[in-house]
Amino acid sequence: MTGLQMKRDINLLEPIYQFLQCETPDQWVEKARQPENLPVLLRDHLLCELKAAQSAMFLIRRYAVDPASADTLLAWFKPYEDFAYKKIGDIHSLKGKSQVTKQITAREKSPYGQELIDKMVLLIKEELHHFYQVLEIMDARGINYDSISASRYAKSLFQHITNHEPYTLVDKLIIGAYIEARSCERFAKLAPHLDEELGKFYISLLRSEARHYQDYLMLAQSISKEDITERVKYFGQIEAELIQSPDPDFKFHSGIPINSYININSDFARNYDVPVN
Numbered sequence: 001m002t003g004l005q006m007k008r009d010i011n012l013l014e015p016i017y018q019f020l021q022c023e024t025p026d027q028w029v030e031k032a033r034q035p036e037n038l039p040v041l042l043r044d045h046l047l048c049e050l051k052a053a054q055s056a057m058f059l060i061r062r063y064a065v066d067p068a069s070a071d072t073l074l075a076w077f078k079p080y081e082d083f084a085y086k087k088i089g090d091i092h093s094l095k096g097k098s099q100v101t102k103q104i105t106a107r108e109k110s111p112y113g114q115e116l117i118d119k120m121v122l123l124i125k126e127e128l129h130h131f132y133q134v135l136e137i138m139d140a141r142g143i144n145y146d147s148i149s150a151s152r153y154a155k156s157l158f159q160h161i162t163n164h165e166p167y168t169l170v171d172k173l174i175i176g177a178y179i180e181a182r183s184c185e186r187f188a189k190l191a192p193h194l195d196e197e198l199g200k201f202y203i204s205l206l207r208s209e210a211r212h213y214q215d216y217l218m219l220a221q222s223i224s225k226e227d228i229t230e231r232v233k234y235f236g237q238i239e240a241e242l243i244q245s246p247d248p249d250f251k252f253h254s255g256i257p258i259n260s261y262i263n264i265n266s267d268f269a270r271n272y273d274v275p276v277n
Contacts, residue, residue, distance in 0.1 A: 021240035033193035053127035151251035177216035184209035
């Protein structure tokens with residue numbers, strides 16, 4: 001990587017570090033860089049890309065698009081969901097499927113309009129393309145796709161959503177911003193510790209992930225009737241706690257690996273009667 005490229009990446013990441021309330025702990029990076037954990041990391045990354053695309057799709061189906069466009073969105077996702085959840089299809093059948101073939105338009109009298117749709121459709125295209133890129137990497141390295149359970153991360157964030165509109169939508173958008181920002185931060189954190197091919201791939205994802213988080217935040221504020229600063233801080237605190245607390249389940253968005261946490265925190269070990277190595 002050239003000096004100019006490194007400077008551009010640093011400038012790109014500065015707003016991310018200001019937005020997130022903590023950086024990824026070194027203990028997570030140490031576990032993620034171990035070659036034996038690469039299959040888990042890539043399988044989870046693959047599904048994270050699909051889930052990011054699905055989240056955007058669910059948003060515009062729920063809030064913005066007309067019925068015909070809702071059907072188009074479902075058809076667009078079907079080969080990816082069949083592969084991920086039913087193991088139907090393969091890398092060849094998914095090739096070239098990341099582009100939607102029909103116009104996605106707003107429903108009549110939608111309060112949210114075409115801007116929400118356009119930004120989410122672009123995000124979907126990019127996330128599905130990333131899904132295929134991860135699948136290509138796995139295929140080239142002989143890593144089979146196996147079903148993998150979701151981490152606690154997104155589920156825990158969504159448990160704190162307000163249950164009345166438009167605050168529900170605003171909260172979902174803020175959470176989307178944190179998921180994209182954390183992904184961007186972890187790509188940058190992990191890239192130097194991986195082989196050259198995979199490191200370059202993760203660096204290549206930074207620009208789109210950084211834009212995604214900004215789009216989510218901008219949409220949240222444009223839809224909210226109130227300033228969202230405090231709500232953003234609220235979810236930032238929850239997100240940081242998930243990242244900095246012990247987590248027995250190693251995934252792309254998981255917290256501190258439980259063994260690492262125990263080894264550096266004897267109080268935790270004593271309180272939970274866990275032997276320290």
